[in-house]
Amino acid sequence: MAIDVETTGLNATTDEIIEVGGVRVVDGEIADTFHRLFKPSRPLSDEIVALTGITNSMLQDAASIEDVLPELLNFIGDEPIVAHNAEFDISFLQQTCERQGLSLRRADGLCTLMLSRVLLPTLTGHRLAGIAAHCGIETGASHRALDDATTCARLLEKLEQAARQLPLLVLQHLTQMAGLLSEVTADWFIRQSESVMREKGDDIPDTCEVRDGLVYSLSGMPNAAGPSQARENNSSGHGEPIGAQARAILATGGKLSEMLAGYEAREGQLQMVEQVANAFDDGKHALIEAGTGTGKSMAYLIPAALYAKQTGQRVAVSTHTIALQDQIEQRDFPTLQKIFDDKLTLAVQKGRNHYVCMRKVKAEAAQLSFISPKEDIENLMSLLVWLVNTKEGVREELTGSVVKRAIWARVQSETDTCINKRCPFFRPCYYFRAKARGQMADIVVTNHSLMLANIKADHRVLPKYEALIIDEAHHLEEQATKHLGGEVHAAQLAFLSYRLTRDKGKTGILPELLTYFQNTQSMPLAMEERLHKAQEWIDEIHRQAEVAFQYLGALVPYGRNEQRLTDELREHPDFLRFSECMSSLRAPLAALAELGRSLQEWSKQAATDEEAGRIVDAAGYLDQWLQGVRLLEEMTVANPEMVAWVERRGAQRPRYSLHTAPIDVSDTLQRTLFEPMERIILTSATLSIKGRFDYTVAQLGLRNSAENEKLLTANVPSPFNFARQARLCVPSDVPELAKMSSADAAAWLGDSLYQLAIASEGRMLTLFTSHQMLRDTATLLRDPLRQQNIAVFAQDIDGSRTAMLDAFRKNPHSVLLGAQSFWEGIDLPGDQLTTLVIVRLPFAPPSHPVTEARHERLTANGKSPFWIASLPEAVVRFRQGFGRLIRTRQDKGVVVVYDKRIITQRYGQTFIQSLSGVRPFVAPEQEVLKHVKGFLS
Template identity: 50%
Template sequence: MELVVYDLETTGLRPEQDEIIEIGAVRWVDGAIGDTFHSFVRPTRRVPDEIYELTGLTPADLQNAPPLETVLPQFLKFISGSTLAGHNAQFDLNFLMAACDKAGYELPASRDVLDSLLLARVLLPFEQAHRLGDVAARCGVEQPGEHRGLADALTTAKVLSALMTEASALPYLTLQQLERLASLFSPITANWFGMVAERRYQTYGTALPAHCDQIQQLVFAAVPPHPGETDAETAADMDGETPGLCADTSAAREDGHSSDSELPGADGEELVVDPSTFFTADSPLGQALPSFEIRPGQRAMVDAVTTALEEGRHLIAEAGTGTGKSLAYLIPAALHAAREDARVIVSTHTIALQDQIEQRDFATLRRVMNMPLSLAVFKGRTHYLCMRKLAQENAGADFGTPRPELEAYMTLLSWVANTPAGNREELSMSGRLADVWQRVQSETETCIHKRCPFFKSCYYFRARSAAYEADIVVTNHSLVLSDLKSEHRVLPHYDKIIFDEAHHLEEEATRHLGAEVYAGQCAASVGRLVRDGGKHGVIAELLNRLSDASTAEAVQIAKLETLQDGVLTVKAAMDDAFAALAQLVPAGQSEFRITPDVTRTPAWQAYQDAVHRMTDLQTKLRQLAEDLDEAAERTADQDIAGRLYDCAGFVRDVAAKADTLCRGGDAGPDFVVWIERTGTAERPHWSLHIAPIDVAGILRSTLFETKASVVLTSATLSVNGNFDFISERLGLSAAAEEGRLQTLSVPSPFDYKTQAMLCVPTDVPELAKMGAEEAAVWLSDSIYQLAKASGGRLLALFTSHAMLRATARTLRDPLRSLNIRLFAQGVDGTRSHLLEPFRKNPNAVLLGAQSFWEGIDLPGDQLTTLVIIRLPFAPPTHPVTAARHERLEQQGKSAFWHASLPEAVVRFRQGFGRLIRTMSDRGVVVIYDKRIITAKYGQTFIRSLPGLRPLIAPEAQVIEQVRRFLTRPNKASESAHTSGKEVSNERHG
């Protein structure tokens, strides 16, 4: 295959306004580099400074370059008659076509281009980023440069060769299917996959790779076998029932564990059952971790967790950063599970911590524990792929299927041939993949169990089976709360649970013990049944497949046609309901609470009218769903039966969303209801939310009173040195009164007095009283001075997105003069996109909002200066916050002292925790909110930081002290380096 791989550098992103300033191209023939083309192009207007910064070009490179009128004909001659290729090729093609139009030329090449970005998304589905540099690094391709025309063209050509090697490893049938899907939108892409498929056939024929299996027309990675042939069947039989391998957790489990109190180890030795023995210098843990050190705090937490699990108590354990809390609860949990033959659940808030436990902490346990030990990570059902649905959606794709959906199916086909887990977290949900996933996800409502041809290989049931067999099951707060809400029909039976990142439990409970419905989700749910004017969707598919069927099947056609009309009618009523709710929201407001006064206004009547229409239709929809279930049971064709079940399940999903949408006016006095607007002014996204005002009672009755032991741990759980706040908010006050609640506070092993400095400038203006643009002027100058003193490596935490954006606009150019890069959340990308370049760039400033206050790890010199713009008080106007404050005031309590302040202190401590991450770290925290020293409550924040006394001084003095602190020798670092105690067990947790 012969291609011309090209790349353009431009002055911006808009072909109709911006200009080409560099063109580079290389001829690529069967993987070999041919002749090249390169030229700068003199622009007709000023080039933005950020373009010079991005590309490395200089004004001198362009001022003597030929104009586009000279360069363009030369380049068009170079590409004449060739097939074009590039990375994100459509972007460059749009600029090239715009240039041709302006100059009066015809493009002498096909507009169907080969895009290495598309190929990378399809062939490298496990990668989270697919920019050219990311793909080149993944493929082992060295880049001669970045964001330069010829350098990027050469890199893209080499990447295409590497991607061909990646594609050659795919099964022949998968390549054929990728060729078919590509042919529906890009013949050149189809030819490329066809060429790879032919080469694969010439070498291997149609034989499957050793790791793959095939059912019907879907090739997938064979799932590693579990003990016994009926594992999936056992898990399926339990699906939808109250799970539990046995009602009595002391009885023998099916995994073969004994219930004796003294268990033999792997080689017949008696199992060590005292967890504290693992935390001695000559223990297995000490031998497994060369840098291991004994920590009194870690030992104290081990003892407390052991007592809670053994004696059936609840525990709140605050463990400062660096304590090693994950090992401190995992070792007691593992020993307890083995000795008592009782499963222990570990619940986290973030996927990152789940990965750490599975891949690092548990791997350590396996090395140090002389015993059989199993762990399973279990996620919600919709996190797993349904292979039956993917096979059917793939088979139904045609020329009417939108290109983004076809690309999503191609990615899924490539992924399923390589994933043993089928877990959506493995994928980068870019483009339309998130929408398509809803059509192929595993769901209880659409599962046909043993009638499914993929049943024994089902990702969900395999994961569920592994969870039922495991000693420790790692899951997330969301799934635990869904399990509580469904009366324990989600997770396998457990009586002991450990919540890590427990400071998020109330927030998650508020969300999951209520209900919410989004206009976009409603449209997607309807789209699974009918879309594109009835041309696509499972109803259209069934109507087409049943059109030549028997008379009995013709009866189903009539019902399907009735169903299609009903679904579209419900969709219209949903649209009307959201439109009516939108009319209630004042201009410029993103959240609007529905109170009894609102429901008495004339505007509310339009919503009620839509509700009445939906209510009348829901009964009919559910009856039609039952009819489809019965038809599926009678149908001999398993494929059609599966789609009938899918259709019925999708109908119930639409009915459930309609039911939630109808609850806006009758949720009850213990719930708060509000409308939320996200998106842009031109394209707003609407949603309705229902949340409990108080989750304490629900958690008390469903969790703390029903489970023998619940352990809550985090680095930030106490306020003012006690746990009264979290105990009251989560429903643990009764357990405390009964003596069932233990508490423990383990300080961080870090020496904050020498490793950190806390500063409060006294001449900071009152930012709260200033507009975003006005505040940005002062902030930009101060952050500039701090960044200059620290050499970058600065993170500024904002509570206002508007102030963040304004500061970014004002600060970018001054920082550029210091050769310091600026990364601003929401301006330059999302959190996940900004963290890695910030880590890699030693001279950078990062401006972050809410999601940066916790959950990020920037050890060592990656971060030395932390700026807190304002104390993180939650907006009192949020509907849930407002409702809770009203209830506190009704009870005669101060909402500020009982809610706002404790919440802000916990958040503040989380933000501070971003700075010192290891024993050798050193850094400064600068707080631009004078309330911390002027307000009565300010000392509450200061006391929450261990052993730190603030430097209170004018801004100029603060900046000088910051410079001195960061430039003097780091004794902590030298000590840690000399003693070899940059400890391994420190970073576990």
């Protein structure tokens, strides 16, 4: 019995049902339907009308739900309700019944939203319409009750099919876990299990393996041959220079031309290949700026592959974004394999906590009970299903709605909690599978953070490589700053302390450890007493740490989010109280550190693998927690080479965190990265300022390499004709938005963006530097544009970045408002994007603690922070934003900058001169609108 209700709002107590649709399915056919509209006690809001398409006039002559309720309940009968987000629909039906003194015969229902999250865990979203499209279900009008009820009924059939594809053992586990949630849901899984037992028995598919009661996929298991042997057999020895071979592959008439119909060699790509190859051949570093459309990934991958095959030495490629990693793996590498006759191997390496730990999944699932949170049970059910089909066992395959961050933190792979060869899942472990693939690969693709972690860990994290390519290199300083610093969050410390012990020692890892070993003789002498004492210490340190964070939070002035810990502020009474708090904890911290070492030693003597796992988990979580507390303690003493600051987020229930970062990373990068290695290629579309690399060379610690002629530089222009394809427009009468309140600035901006969106018929991306102005503008812009059939998608309001981009692509008549992450990494070619708006030049706030400390050091050295740091950084960001517009040779569009400083200030020319061939059109706003409309038409 599939049911759907449409309502006046989201609160079942105060809002009302305006439509009910019901569908009864028998043997796969619709046997009966129910549909009624109901007149509410007050008019519908514009939002509900827009969402459902139901208008007040449609409900004018409708009956009240009280009159029809007995008929509806009779239609439902004794059958359990099936609904998408059943909790919502059932709660409204229950509230309506209670107001009439009636009741649903069965309040327990079957939720297709929950089942889809469990059985289809890798879908990017689980809205009814999206899942229906994925499953090939024809749908009617979205958010209309009968159509949605019909879709829900059909979806349940598809979910039954999905469940019956699972091994019987998995379905039996799901049945047990579902029994902790709902009798109806457990019965449904029992029926699927019975069907599988009749048709397939308890066989495990060839693509899977079962170990210790857990079923997992065998995808990505490495070959049995040793890694070094596999690579040496593919080595071709030294031949002609790499540059000549690479140019031959990319030239018209070359191997790539034979493979790709209509292929044309690109001059810029050939120029870049030459520079990369020279760096490989001569043993030098290279800084290569490659404009949009150059084809830079293939321009470095082909020489890298040739170098790896000729020398037998591995090449690493580091990127900033997952999107670029995916592009290399899924789009570029298949082409490379064809070029090299399938004799080239590539592996993607991610940070360890991206991979799932199967031992932890099994342990967490085994500990579930009737008092476990509903969300935890559903998340772990999803993980059991995902393990059957996962390709790599990485977090990115799942969505946040399927497995919440807190659950993933409990099942992720970690060095601190790994028992290595004692683990029953050591051989098939997804993390070690990835490491093994990396050891056999010619090219390893990783990210900046892991590459830096590898250097910090003396190259024990990644497979050994002899050459490195850093793409998206304009992010390297930022990532190095983050990686070489540290941070500790009050909420994170609380989470870890609660994992260790809570409820006065009744639950948590340490009490569970004590309970587990209570009836064994294997616990070392005095360990029980030490564990009990440790719980007291953890409780005490946790309380003191919360007080310490309160003292630090008090240092942040009202109206600000962060406060740098200067020498002057370290004399403040609240900071002194913070220091006193931390100094009182040194003895228990030392004792807990010693306990952690004792636990590690004990784990080596454990009688069984399960015992070892439980002990190591306790030691690992204890060490993670101690690391955070130690960082808090370290902040009591100033470090002249580091900047430290406190952050406060939220007003009513503020969340505090403490951060530290190096003031300068250039020396560290020079010493640990560029001096030890001979061949490092750094590339990006934005590395130069007015054609010069001075800023990047100084920023990244490449001065010595440049002075010793160990550095090649090249600026490869984009193949696009920006002078013909793009227009840069600056309204000369725009007010100074920075000097206005956010509300006033949004009012002016909203009106102008409205006119611009009409002129460009949507297809517009607006980039903000202020989240507050973005939200205020979205509020003012949404309804007026909706009346013009132009949708507005706003960051922080309308879903995740991925979901918003997907919606924007599917709806050409729409406007996208974004900040920060939307300035780069977005590919919207053709007519998907024709108008780009930059509200303010993207200068970093000078008040940020790291920026402030760096500027002070530059000033002390007699240098201008603005010209040496602020301006170059803003120009790079500006160029990244501008690069969102023209993505192919056929693209055409306009960039409108609402910041007059680009034409009124002397430094504004630096922005303009960094854009190839683009000259600004400066005129009053109305003239700009006419120019935009004329150019786009």
